[in-house]
Each structure stands twice: as C-alpha cells, then as structure tokens.
Amino acid sequence: KKTFRIAVLPGDGIGPEIMEEAVKVLSLVAEREGVTFEFKHGRIGGIAIDTDGTPLPEETLRIAKEADAVMLGAVGGPKWDQNPGHLRPEAGLLGIRKALGLFANIRPATMHPSLVEASSLKPEVVSGVDLIVVRELTGGIYFGEKKRYDGPNGEVAEDQCIYHEAEIERIVRVAFDIARKRQKRLVSVDKANVLESSRLWRKVTERVAADYPDVELSHMLVDACAMQLVRAPKQFDVIVTENMFGDILSDQAAMLTGSIGMLASASLAEGSFGLYEPVHGSAPDIAGQGIANPLATILSAAMMLRHSFGMDAAADAVERAVWSVLEAGHRTGDIAADRSRAIGTAEMGRLVREAL
C-alpha cells in the first residue's frame, strides 16, 4: 500500500476549520484509492508566535521537510499586526517558501459557470475566464537585501530587487510546461522599459522560448497587464511574472472571478514537492463561526493529489465533486446570492464527500 506523508499546517483564523474539511476529503480519497495518507500537524503563523515565539518553529520545518507535500490553511490576524517584521505571521510564510525552495507559485483563476454572477465584472467579460498566473516566489524584491539608515534628509529605506538568470529560467520553464498542456499561449509580464531585472527577465524568457516553439510567447508590461486583466481577462491563458508583480496580478486575477473563496494555489519546488493553500486569507472576522468556505482548501488538496502524488484521477474526482455540489445550488455565505440560505463549513465539506 502506497503511503504519502502530508504536513498539515492549519495556521490562524479560519485556517483550522477549512483544513479539517480538506483532511476529511483526503481521508476519503485514501480509502477509495487504497493509499495511506499520514497526516502530521504543525504550527505556523500567529499561533506559532504565541506558542513557540516564532512564526516558523524548527519542528514545523522538520515536519514539512519530512513530508511529501504540505497543506497550509492561512496565516495572520490583527493580534500580530503590530509585531516587528520577524515576529509577524507572514514571516512564517516567507520563511517556509524560502526554506523549502518553493519557487513556483501556481494560481489558477477559473470562472466556474454557476458563479458568474458573483463577479463584479459583466458576465460577458468574465464568463469563460480560465487563466493561470505563474509567479516566481523565492526571489526578487521579497528576498533582496533590506536597509534602513539615517540620511541627511531623515531616514532612508532600501529594498534590493535581484534576479539571477537561473532563477528566471526555472520559473519560465515551469510556465512554458504548463502552457504547453493548455492553450499554448504564454504572456510574460515585466517592466522592461524601466527595470534592469525585467530586461534580464525578458532576455532569458526569449532564450527559453526557443525550446518551446509550439507555445506562443508574448511580453506585456505590468501596467498594461493590470489594465488588460480588467478589460478583457479572457485573452489570457498562462501568465508568468516575477514575485512582486505576481503578488499583485494574481490577486487581481483572483478577484475577477468574484469568488476568491473558491481559488486554490500551489507553491512548487523542483521535483514533485509542493505546498498547497487557498488563495484567500485567514479571515479573522469570521473565524470560529463555522461559516468559512472550505472549497479553496479542498481544491488545493486536489492540486496536491495531481502534482505531488501523481493521483490525477483522484484529483479530477475531487474537483468534479466540488463542481457538482455547486451545480446543485449549495453555497457558503461568501458566494451565496441569498445569504439566508447559505450553508456552513462542515456541511459544505460533508456534501463534497457525499458527492465523491
């Protein structure tokens, strides 16, 4: 019997509630598929700050490293917002990305037909949107040197944005590989008319493109991309971009669908290892009420099945189960047209398992 080790890091806010449903779905998958999932829980984010005095305890990192994949809930909350940088929940997230070499963040933004009304965009603009943002996740201005010092006109702050050719090449290859399995259209987003790192980005992307003659590559400036995502999001198949631009554009793209509670993400290392988490945050305002939408976490689990465990059929089955529950009209509060008829976290999880 095949065994996969899964590190489960629920984190803060609604993290534990939504993770519970995903774990239950995974347990059912294991049963049906005749495999074993070994779940090991770890602390990350605010809860880890409270318990261990650091957002990313050594033990958590060890559990993650010994696992075949990591499931993450969400981190953060007002309680830790005033903490110094290294004692903030986000530091745990940035830390685990770097420590595990999770350089490729994959963020699909897909408009499910039965949720078109949830979008703030017109149905004709948004229905049929099916794009993926591939974001570089361990380089750029996020991880460059930071400085703070006194200058002649008061304090000065610096952030260094740095990219190495090899870093660009590996993320661009991931994006080309994904595009090759889809509509074969890749848009590389940069700010080559201003930034040196973008000019290198563009050069490397052009070079790598020679290995993918079947994929149509184009370049778009980041400001133009922010416009085009609003104007005509259907034009995009796969977008690849650096860390900071990817942070902004992937969130913008997610919100186009109007149902961010539905969106999954994967952060991949070389090989099959990956960390899977919902795109939405820890939603401290509704934590503990049992009303959060667990579907993004469940869909993240499906991404894990497919990418880290090679269980494509099981992943498809989970995704189909989610869509069928939606098609039957069930909604959590965040995506419900009529909130009074919304169902809770546990009920949604149960329905998905039933459909499975």
Place this chain on the structure above:
Amino acid sequence: KKTFRIAVLPGDGIGPEIMEEAVKVLSLVAEREGVTFEFKHGRIGGIAIDTDGTPLPEETLRIAKEADAVMLGAVGGPKWDQNPGHLRPEAGLLGIRKALGLFANIRPATMHPSLVEASSLKPEVVSGVDLIVVRELTGGIYFGEKKRYDGPNGEVAEDQCIYHEAEIERIVRVAFDIARKRQKRLVSVDKANVLESSRLWRKVTERVAADYPDVELSHMLVDACAMQLVRAPKQFDVIVTENMFGDILSDQAAMLTGSIGMLASASLAEGSFGLYEPVHGSAPDIAGQGIANPLATILSAAMMLRHSFGMDAAADAVERAVWSVLEAGHRTGDIAADRSRAIGTAEMGRLVREAL
C-alpha cells in the same frame, strides 16, 4: 494682460493630433478670459530620437523649464521598441519627470454617468466611481541604481528601490491636501509586510497624518488594493502610493472606467509648475487617421488651468463643455457603442469649443 507660457510637447503617434485640439481649446479660453497663452513647441520621445538623437533634447528641457506649465501628448511606438534603454521614448518621459522635479502624479479615475456602459464592470459596481490615485513619480525602484553583471549562475540584474523620508513626506502631504478638499478619505497603499521602503512609507504617513486630523487615513497592502479596486472601487476617495505600485494601480483604476481615452493626469513639482498629459498612450495603430479621442488631453489642459494658472472658473468651463458634448451623445470610436456613428478628433475638438 496676464501671460502664461506653455511648453507643448506633442510627442509620437496620436500625440500631435490630440494636442492640436487641446491647443485650440486653450486659445479659445485665452480669448474669453483675456489672458495670453504663449505656446512653445518641443520634441520628446521617438520623434526626438529621430531628429536629435535623444528622447529628451536639451532644447526641449529648456523650453519646459522656461514655461509655466507643460502639455505633453504621448510618447513611444514600435519603431523604437528595440532601441537600447537610453534611446527609447520612455527615457524622455522619465528624464523630464526627474529634471523638472515632477514628484506628484495625480490620476483621477472618474466614471462619467453617460459612459458607464463602456466599462467591463457591472454598472452598479462602477457607476459613481470618483477616485484619485496620487503616485510618487521621481523615486523608488524607477530611479534607484541598476546593475547587470555576470554571476556564478549566469547573468544577474539588480534594481534598487530607495525612498527618503523627505520624498515620502512631500507626496503624502500632496495626497492629504487633495483628500481634504474631497471626501477626506485617504488610503495609503504599500507592502509593509515585506518591504523596508514600505515600512518607512507607513511610518512617515502616520506621522504626517497628525497634521490632518480631519482626514481619515487607512493603510492597505498593494495586493489587497488590486483586489478591492476590482471588487468595490467606489470605496476609494484618494489613494496615495509609491512609484511602481502607482504605475500599476493607476492604470488598473483607469481601466475600471472603460474609457481610458477620457482620463487626464497631472505631474506636479513643488509650487504651481506641472506637466499635463492624457493617461492613454501614443496608440501608433491609429496615428494619423484623425480618429483619436482628444478629450483626455483637453481635460488635462483643464487640470493645467486649475492647478498651474489658478484659472478655476475656466477649468470648470472646459470640463463642463466636455461633459455636455458627451451628454449630447457625441463619441469618438474608442468610447462609441456604435462605431459607425463615431466622430473624428477634429470634430470632437470643434464640438467642445462650440460648447465652450
């Protein structure tokens, strides 16, 4: 008789066509208001590269410096896209911003009632949108040191993002001053959970806020802002942010209205000096056809009248003239529901002058 000197830099693509209409409107204003406008033309961008071998000739800079304000059309085109950085049209734009100390870019995104249909967003989401993005324009990663060198894993590229306290303070004050004259709500956008420059930004903004107790200040992360602009743009009154984030968010905000051919911008120095230009680009694909929309440039001229010349009544009159032409149903191709009935650049300019 009062005299104002205006440097006119039409630039590339549709620049000359739209500028011609703005100049004609200004000439009419001068006549009616009993002032003199002295127009001096200069070259910038691609045309300057072709003629002078540089996107920002000394002579242009002199004309601009001797003027009371600058009107700019647009720069750029495919002809110069493969040029090295310093020989690209954008370098002229960046150069003039820096040389003239134009640190405050003011970008209103207003949804005119008769154009709601042009937006890709639902009418109920977008009608009534009336926000201003205040973007820092001469600092940050745009103007920090750039490096390119060979490392152990191939080439390396670096961009330095640097902000001085004084730079942050002056732009934030501009934003507070603007908010004070509007709905008194200012959202400062940064990435303080990751960037040192953002942490300084937030600290300085908090300090300056003490001088504006009547303005409600809040902070928003740049990724959250990109989402909120899509989800509920009406929540914003004034947004202030650093150069790179402002580039992205102001373009995103502009596109929300669906009528980027209508949007004006001002780039201000200390005092009353400013450069005024439409938000849209040089649109090389339609250049020379006489179909470009001159309204953004005419509205930029109105911003100039108000801010640089203190001619508030004349500015109001120009804006009213533009709205009345729109209300009468006249449209250029870019904003026309029925393109076959669209009017041209010159006709639109004539109608505005007639309404004036």
